[in-house]
Amino acid sequence: MSEFLQHIANTLILGGTYALLGIGLTLIFGIMRVVNFTHGELYTFGAYFVFLVVSVLGLNFLLALPVAIAAGLLLGAVIEFLLLRPMRDSDIDTTMLVMIGAMIVMQNSEQLIWGGVAKSVSTPFPETPLVIGPVSVSYLRVFVLAMALLLIAATYILINRTKLGKAMRATFQDRDTASLMGVNVQAIYTATFAIGSSLAAAGGALLGPAYVISPHMGDIASLKAFAIVILGGLGNITGATLGGFILALAEELGAGYVSSGYRDAMGFLIIIAVLLIKPTGLFARAERIG
Amino acid sequence: MRRFVPALLVALLASVPLWLSDPYILNAFITTGVFTIAAMSLNLLLGYTGQLSLGHVAFFGIGAYVSALTSLGFDVELFEGFHVVHDPWPVVYGFILGTVFAGLCGYLVGKLSFRVRGAYFVIVTISFAEVVRLVALNWVELTQGPLALTNIPPFTLGLPGLGYATLYGKIGNYYLVLVVGVIAYVVIKHLVQSHIGRAMIALKENESLAVSVGINVTRYLVLAAVVSAAIAGASGSLYAHYLRIIDPDIFLFLYTVTMVIMVITGGKGTLAGPVVGGAIFGAIPVIVRSFAAPEVQWILYGAFMMVIIFVLPHGIVPALERWFAPTTPKPERIAPQPSASAE
Numbered sequence: 001m002s003e004f005l006q007h008i009a010n011t012l013i014l015g016g017t018y019a020l021l022g023i024g025l026t027l028i029f030g031i032m033r034v035v036n037f038t039h040g041e042l043y044t045f046g047a048y049f050v051f052l053v054v055s056v057l058g059l060n061f062l063l064a065l066p067v068a069i070a071a072g073l074l075l076g077a078v079i080e081f082l083l084l085r086p087m088r089d090s091d092i093d094t095t096m097l098v099m100i101g102a103m104i105v106m107q108n109s110e111q112l113i114w115g116g117v118a119k120s121v122s123t124p125f126p127e128t129p130l131v132i133g134p135v136s137v138s139y140l141r142v143f144v145l146a147m148a149l150l151l152i153a154a155t156y157i158l159i160n161r162t163k164l165g166k167a168m169r170a171t172f173q174d175r176d177t178a179s180l181m182g183v184n185v186q187a188i189y190t191a192t193f194a195i196g197s198s199l200a201a202a203g204g205a206l207l208g209p210a211y212v213i214s215p216h217m218g219d220i221a222s223l224k225a226f227a228i229v230i231l232g233g234l235g236n237i238t239g240a241t242l243g244g245f246i247l248a249l250a251e252e253l254g255a256g257y258v259s260s261g262y263r264d265a266m267g268f269l270i271i272i273a274v275l276l277i278k279p280t281g282l283f284a285r286a287e288r289i290g
Numbered sequence: 291m292r293r294f295v296p297a298l299l300v301a302l303l304a305s306v307p308l309w310l311s312d313p314y315i316l317n318a319f320i321t322t323g324v325f326t327i328a329a330m331s332l333n334l335l336l337g338y339t340g341q342l343s344l345g346h347v348a349f350f351g352i353g354a355y356v357s358a359l360t361s362l363g364f365d366v367e368l369f370e371g372f373h374v375v376h377d378p379w380p381v382v383y384g385f386i387l388g389t390v391f392a393g394l395c396g397y398l399v400g401k402l403s404f405r406v407r408g409a410y411f412v413i414v415t416i417s418f419a420e421v422v423r424l425v426a427l428n429w430v431e432l433t434q435g436p437l438a439l440t441n442i443p444p445f446t447l448g449l450p451g452l453g454y455a456t457l458y459g460k461i462g463n464y465y466l467v468l469v470v471g472v473i474a475y476v477v478i479k480h481l482v483q484s485h486i487g488r489a490m491i492a493l494k495e496n497e498s499l500a501v502s503v504g505i506n507v508t509r510y511l512v513l514a515a516v517v518s519a520a521i522a523g524a525s526g527s528l529y530a531h532y533l534r535i536i537d538p539d540i541f542l543f544l545y546t547v548t549m550v551i552m553v554i555t556g557g558k559g560t561l562a563g564p565v566v567g568g569a570i571f572g573a574i575p576v577i578v579r580s581f582a583a584p585e586v587q588w589i590l591y592g593a594f595m596m597v598i599i600f601v602l603p604h605g606i607v608p609a610l611e612r613w614f615a616p617t618t619p620k621p622e623r624i625a626p627q628p629s630a631s632a633e
Binding site: 029086092102103105108109111227259261262269272275 | 409
């Protein structure tokens, strides 16, 4: 039982970050119909940004997260402007190939700049874990979960309570009508990709210090994010949030009770099973965002 | 004139070991040949049926592992006290089994994944390849996991009565890859120029129209997947017995990307496309290696792919064909005009 509770605690911490990744991707995939293969690289980018800020520049750890989010926002806007805007009317396979090219360039640039050796970041949190009954969690991971929940809440408010969010929802439902109503669809696309990218970077910035940072950490982060998006249904933010926690639970239980080597296989088995049984996702209502 | 280009190319390639002695370059020729065969098989799915399978490396790796394990033998305990023991077989059987097994996997994956299209199909195929990679990594008893399968025997070819030859060297493997490549090319050429190929192209152009004229979509897609997977498995087998060591990294997504880049750059849906693309991306590492780190090679691959999609979205071969088309008039075949009569 105590082992199970520990798995649940780990699930919550991992799931918060997965939810961030999933929400970012479901926004991009839902609104822009772009299969964003660079999502995992933006996640890696966020993690390395924390390393840069804390370990190289020697600044405060608490400063690293907002800086990484801002950097992700900027990089996402640049990618969208340079690569996706000229491809706006291409079919989904073509933009997918462009994003794969971008993924390879980004991943190998990271390896070229930082080297293949995994890095770790020192944090101001105490080494001794927080013990609640049978469960023990490090303070850093509690911080990770708190920040992830905060960012999820901020995204909810952004999508549901702001003018930009309303324009994004309108573009998701019907691009042409939104455009006729005076929504600047090009700007919405750039904003969507930038916000989605910054959420991925935030995920890396949170989870990177909790584990180690390596150029290949994003390899399957993209695919895990896809698993979450597929679980939750396209463009469904609540679905992506729940999907993040479900994937984390499946991984924790799979690693804990089946075999730790198959931890990463859980996401892929979920993708295959969901797509073959209920391709619209577990939480699909109608095709709408929010 | 154009009919003789493939024959001339084969003759030229067959003469390579006669005037080239640098073992590094010959090695590059062999691995490029192996990946070109894999790219040709991917082109059948990507170029002719229009399905972007990004899990193609799974079939390549399955062919490699099945072939290697058949020739090495194994002893696996499936349940408590229930052993599956296999004694080493000749490599040729491994090659055949690897090809057949990969084709079988192509059938199963095709049956399952062609229920979804577009982005979802892509994600299912990637997921399949990743699951296979994780099995290869974790089923240590069978695959040695990250320790790799080593001492894989090289190909032994021969006819009873004429003696046998074991292909330890590069030259023998070079000719083997060339022969398999030519066979794969001929098989794919005959397939796509038959009524099956026309059905596949009809599917790619307009799936609902193809269905309405009575083309059984799933049947042709699965058929393409089987042939494609089997050829990929054959190339994987060649790779395993040439390198004589394989590890789960053979399933890395980057290898699928390599095949995709070759097909896209050369020209998807053309017979010559994967060969042209294979030659280009086989040459890049050889040239880049002399002055830069391996990461730079990959950065160039990625950048090249983006540039090609922006500049030549149909690839090099169709662009060349258009370039040369006006100078070679073809009176008997008038180019179809995109006019109202097609509607």
